[in-house]
Amino acid sequence: MGLDAVELVxxxxxxxxxxxxxxxxxRMRTPQDVVDFLLPRLGESHDSRFACLSARAFYQFRNxxxxxxxxxxxxxxxxxxxxxxxxxxxxEQWADMQRRLDxxxxxxxxxxxRLLGWFGGVETLGEAAAEIAMLNPRRFHPxxxxxxxxxxxxxxxxxxxLGLEPGRFTVHSRFVEDMRID
Numbered sequence: 001m002g003l004d005a006v007e008l009v010x011x012x013x014x015x016x017x018x019x020x021x022x023x024x025x026x027r028m029r030t031p032q033d034v035v036d037f038l039l040p041r042l043g044e045s046h047d048s049r050f051a052c053l054s055a056r057a058f059y060q061f062r063n064x065x066x067x068x069x070x071x072x073x074x075x076x077x078x079x080x081x082x083x084x085x086x087x088x089x090x091x092e093q094w095a096d097m098q099r100r101l102d103x104x105x106x107x108x109x110x111x112x113x114r115l116l117g118w119f120g121g122v123e124t125l126g127e128a129a130a131e132i133a134m135l136n137p138r139r140f141h142p143x144x145x146x147x148x149x150x151x152x153x154x155x156x157x158x159x160x161x162l163g164l165e166p167g168r169f170t171v172h173s174r175f176v177e178d179m180r181i182d
Contacts, residue, residue: 078126
């Protein structure tokens, strides 16, 4: 397995809080193989309803802001700018929120540079919730997963991690031959 494949497996392990041995990883030729590996370990549900992971993450953000910061529930929405809530130096409070929400993976905040303007990271609570839910799906979805739900989340992680065009590949696309992972 090449470096891209190893990093992708590590991302899956971190996101879903599972261990994948080198032997198991070597047998995974498609995202569908990864789903087939994960479902028994995460618990499979035959319920067809989807859990909105980003909504769950946002509600936990809002709860954090209302209980830990001097903000009312009405002032915290998905469009709320993080800098409006935390002020210009939000790093310490952003790190505290990560600890309190018990998330291993956490996005960087969008930063301003006098020469470059705004760059990198998330800017609003909605963007942050979507990114954090994608990076930590097991944290926001503790109950069993249905197959289509897991496929959707796994494909988003795969696209993001590999820098692939969203929707170009399916769970049946091959990692090496189609996605060009070494």
